[in-house]
Structure formats: C-alpha cells, structure tokens
Amino acid sequence: MPVKVESNDPNTVRYLIGNYDVQLENYDATIAGDQDVFVNIQKTSSSNISDQYKLNAVDSNVQEENDNTGVISTYKFKLHVSDDSAPIIELKKTNDEITVGDSFNAKDYVTRVYDIIDGDLDYTIDSNVDTENAGNYAVTFKAVDKNGNEASAQLFVTVKEEEEEEPEETATASGLNGQYSGSSNVGSSAYGGGIAGAALAQLGRYQDCTALVSNALASQGIYFHAYPAGYLSLGTIVSASQAQAGDIIYYADGGLGVAHVAVYIGNGQAVHGGWQGNQTVIASAYVGSGPVFIRVGK
Structure with missing residues (x-):
C-alpha cells in the first residue's frame, strides 16, 4: 500500500512504494477538487539492484502488461486539491489627501488584484468620495475568486478645502x-x-x-x-x-x-x-x- 510522505513543495505530492520515493508532479494544482493520478512502476533488466525499477508518473490509466523490459504495474491515487487562499488586493496607497474640486478615480489607486490560483481577478469598488465637499471618506475594494474566497481592502481619502495663503x-x-x-x-x-x-x-x-x-x-x-x-x-x-x-x-x-x-x-x-x-x-x-x-x- 503506498504511503504518503510530507513534502516541502506544495505542488508536489510524494508517496513511498516499497523502498521508492515517488513524486506526483503531473496533477493540476490550479483546479480545486478531486483528481485521479496514476504512477507506473516498471521492472527493468538492469543487474544493479538499486536501479531495477523505473518510476514514471502519468495522467492516464495504463493497464498492466508485459514488454521487453518487464512488467509495468500501475497505481492509482485520488488527490484532492483545495483552494482556501483569499485573493490579493494591492493598492498604491491606503491614505490620500486631495483638495475640493480635484479629480478622483478609485481605480488609479489599484496596482493589481489577483489570486494565486486564478490569476488576475475582476473587483468591485464601493466609494462615497465627494470631491465637491470637504470631509473624510472611505473606498472599499472587494474581490472573489472562483472558489468563493473573498478579500477586501480600504482606501481612506480626505477632501480638504483649498486654503488661502495668509500673511503671518x-x-x-x-x-x-x-x-x-x-x-x-x-x-x-x-x-x-x-x-x-x-x-x-x-x-x-x-x-x-x-x-x-x-x-x-x-x-x-x-x-x-x-x-x-x-x-x-x-x-x-x-x-x-x-x-x-x-x-x-x-x-x-x-x-x-x-x-x-x-x-x-x-x-x-x-x-x-x-x-x-x-x-x-x-x-x-x-x-x-x-x-x-x-x-x-x-
């Protein structure tokens, strides 16, 4: 029975089959859910005991058969890839101060919105900034990835009145x-x-x-x-x-x-x-x- 081994690489799943450490690297880590992955262990004609088995990860079921080099045995694994990481919203700044009458576009403050699995994402903006009236305002950016993980970030904007220069x-x-x-x-x-x-x-x-x-x-x-x-x-x-x-x-x-x-x-x-x-x-x-x-x- 294959035994799962802990791996430092999140994109690699490792199993022990006999004395052999098999790495499953051919599954798709960008799709959440269950996947079937197959591993072939092929007996060779090598006289070197440490090299008498050849291991090969494949993504389709290969039936056991005989060939010139020996018997190919196939092991099937059920892998579950989960995505519980929230999207990432990168802003150029989280606080800004503008003057009454200045132009304001919340999208200008966004560097990038993305997910480590899904890549770049669309996002929504909730803003109450009124550039015609002095005050303190908040802008909320939100994003949701394909697996429902949510993230939000806020920008705080102060709209100030234009000050007249006065002699000291x-x-x-x-x-x-x-x-x-x-x-x-x-x-x-x-x-x-x-x-x-x-x-x-x-x-x-x-x-x-x-x-x-x-x-x-x-x-x-x-x-x-x-x-x-x-x-x-x-x-x-x-x-x-x-x-x-x-x-x-x-x-x-x-x-x-x-x-x-x-x-x-x-x-x-x-x-x-x-x-x-x-x-x-x-x-x-x-x-x-x-x-x-x-x-x-x-």
Missing part, C-alpha cells in the same frame, strides 16, 4: 487671566490665539484634560464638554504640517491606555491637563498614539 501675523489673545503672544497664521482660525492663551493661563492647575480644553474654549464663547473623542466634532481635521496654535489635539491613546485631548501652542508643544498627577503642564504634542489636530470653527 502676531496674535495676542487673553483668556482666563492669562495672555498668549506668538507667531501664528490665525487668519484660518477665528479662535486659535484665544484658545492657546486660555490654555496657557491654566498652567499648574489640577484638572483633567477635558476640563482644560473646555475652559479654553469657553474663553472664546464656545461652551462644550465631552469625552475626548467628542471634541473631534468641533471643527476640521488638519495635517501636522498645517497645525497652528489653538488647534485642539485628540489622541486615541494619550500614553496611558486611554483617550486624551490637549491644546496645541506651536513648535511641537501642547498644553496638557491631567498630566503628572492631574496637573496642567506644557509637554510635547507628539505623545501616545500620536496627535490628530482639529481646527476649531474652520
């Missing part, structure tokens, strides 16, 4: 018994300088992060208090290169395993509440999971 000016704002004076492009945010100044005025105060931010906002007539993620609703997310003093910063993880908010004051620094025993301090804006900058009232 010095902003001076007061709030909560303190002042903030610094260089900032405050023209794109009506509240930036005031929020930053109000945050700095709270240095040393013992309070949590949301109290710090809510107090700074209140100095500008914005009365709002929520869990950290709630502050994302107050404005528009901007990139780190566009961040300005007075922007609110949201962290999915502030470094202690919980969400956090702070107020950006420029030069990579922020005012943090709930820091060092709940004290309000100046520290790096780049902590924990990393900052998400929110332009208030933009």
Whole structure:
C-alpha cells in the first residue's frame, strides 16, 4: 500500500512504494477538487539492484502488461486539491489627501488584484468620495475568486478645502487671566490665539484634560464638554504640517491606555491637563498614539 510522505513543495505530492520515493508532479494544482493520478512502476533488466525499477508518473490509466523490459504495474491515487487562499488586493496607497474640486478615480489607486490560483481577478469598488465637499471618506475594494474566497481592502481619502495663503501675523489673545503672544497664521482660525492663551493661563492647575480644553474654549464663547473623542466634532481635521496654535489635539491613546485631548501652542508643544498627577503642564504634542489636530470653527 503506498504511503504518503510530507513534502516541502506544495505542488508536489510524494508517496513511498516499497523502498521508492515517488513524486506526483503531473496533477493540476490550479483546479480545486478531486483528481485521479496514476504512477507506473516498471521492472527493468538492469543487474544493479538499486536501479531495477523505473518510476514514471502519468495522467492516464495504463493497464498492466508485459514488454521487453518487464512488467509495468500501475497505481492509482485520488488527490484532492483545495483552494482556501483569499485573493490579493494591492493598492498604491491606503491614505490620500486631495483638495475640493480635484479629480478622483478609485481605480488609479489599484496596482493589481489577483489570486494565486486564478490569476488576475475582476473587483468591485464601493466609494462615497465627494470631491465637491470637504470631509473624510472611505473606498472599499472587494474581490472573489472562483472558489468563493473573498478579500477586501480600504482606501481612506480626505477632501480638504483649498486654503488661502495668509500673511503671518502676531496674535495676542487673553483668556482666563492669562495672555498668549506668538507667531501664528490665525487668519484660518477665528479662535486659535484665544484658545492657546486660555490654555496657557491654566498652567499648574489640577484638572483633567477635558476640563482644560473646555475652559479654553469657553474663553472664546464656545461652551462644550465631552469625552475626548467628542471634541473631534468641533471643527476640521488638519495635517501636522498645517497645525497652528489653538488647534485642539485628540489622541486615541494619550500614553496611558486611554483617550486624551490637549491644546496645541506651536513648535511641537501642547498644553496638557491631567498630566503628572492631574496637573496642567506644557509637554510635547507628539505623545501616545500620536496627535490628530482639529481646527476649531474652520
């Protein structure tokens, strides 16, 4: 009885027949399902004992018969080729930022969609990107191979408003018994300088992060208090290169395993509440999971 042997090559099935290691390489690994494969063992006239059998894999049933070299014996194997590998969707990038009015074609982001068995595959695109309105959007690509294995990939697109260049000016704002004076492009945010100044005025105060931010906002007539993620609703997310003093910063993880908010004051620094025993301090804006900058009232 043939004994199956483990093989490192997924495209080769090996069996032991007597003392002989037989490799079945003639089956079709590109078609899932059951296949019949036959192996001939042919006795030869060689006097060398180690070479007295010739092994040959064939794909059709050859009946046992006699010829000049001896007897050919045929073994039949039932092989099952299974395909449980999902298709592969390769994208040029998974995040992009465009400006309102720019052209957008989701197919431009696809490098290749294929399956290791079926080759190149068709795919579907589910997109809600609106290039006429600023916002955050998602595009989902899906593919299914011939054996029903599915795969999906996502592209996240930020459509931003075209920003007008403003001359740099010095902003001076007061709030909560303190002042903030610094260089900032405050023209794109009506509240930036005031929020930053109000945050700095709270240095040393013992309070949590949301109290710090809510107090700074209140100095500008914005009365709002929520869990950290709630502050994302107050404005528009901007990139780190566009961040300005007075922007609110949201962290999915502030470094202690919980969400956090702070107020950006420029030069990579922020005012943090709930820091060092709940004290309000100046520290790096780049902590924990990393900052998400929110332009208030933009």
